[in-house]
Amino acid sequence: MTYSISDLAKQFDISTRTIRYYEERGLIEPKRSASGQRIYSKKDRTRLQLILRGKRFNFSLEEIEEMITLFDEDRSGRKQLEKTIRYGDQKIQELTTQIEEMQALKEELEELHADFKERLQDIEAKK
Amino acid sequence: MTYSISDLAKQFDISTRTIRYYEERGLIEPKRSASGQRIYSKKDRTRLQLILRGKRFNFSLEEIEEMITLFDEDRSGRKQLEKTIRYGDQKIQELTTQIEEMQALKEELEELHADFKERLQDIEAKK
């Protein structure tokens, strides 16, 4: 099964320009038909999905590119494996920190929220 | 205690341009000396810190502006209170979703990480 560019655009609710832009950046390389139209395979679709997921986590295209090529390269050699592991370690660390910070922020917001609700109830009670 | 613009720039490791830009956007309004130099109070410092925290959570300056003015306005009226509560509710929801997604991503990364480590150990074992 293959897809046209607008098929994917609709599926992921993004513009065709965006998809072409990712190609400009070297993140996807779909096959071409005889006339030159882009043909996306299941694999290409998955790749696009991966990119979009990265975006949702606020990774820049540069970072996404980095991650993709890293995991795409030949992972058989020991050196490559070690590099991948180190990279993954770092990303996990970053994520952990960010999650903790967001959790803290959320708790603060919840306190504020409770505060405001209390104030509102005070007002309601005085009616 | 007051601060000059470069005092704050050093404290938070940002440029003076950045601080002036926040002022352009109306996010801070420091006092001025007779000669026109910016004088930042403790309150201004706190405000700046707030902005930077927002940035760390990937909020845009527009969102930060929104939040600040919302919490700055008169919160005494019932309508205002309700608005604030609704806004907070929404932000908490957004945060919750994002945290969950990041948590999921982290777990995936950890699995991958374990995978690669195993492979590396296989190689080491064969030596």
Added chain:
DNA sequence: CGTAACCTTTACGTTAACGTAAACTATTAC
């Protein structure tokens, strides 16, 4: 077979969030 809907490339436009430079004034250090 015409035409609407879709595809292509090329290229200039846009927005956020600053960076950088110029031209000038104020403060601080000796």
Added chain:
DNA sequence: GTAATAGTTTACGTTAACGTAAAGGTTACG
């Protein structure tokens, strides 16, 4: 008092991640 350092405004430059438009080929349909 004179450098050096720091501050001010004005204004143009920059980067990422697309948006938009033009000018033209392609495919699908009635």
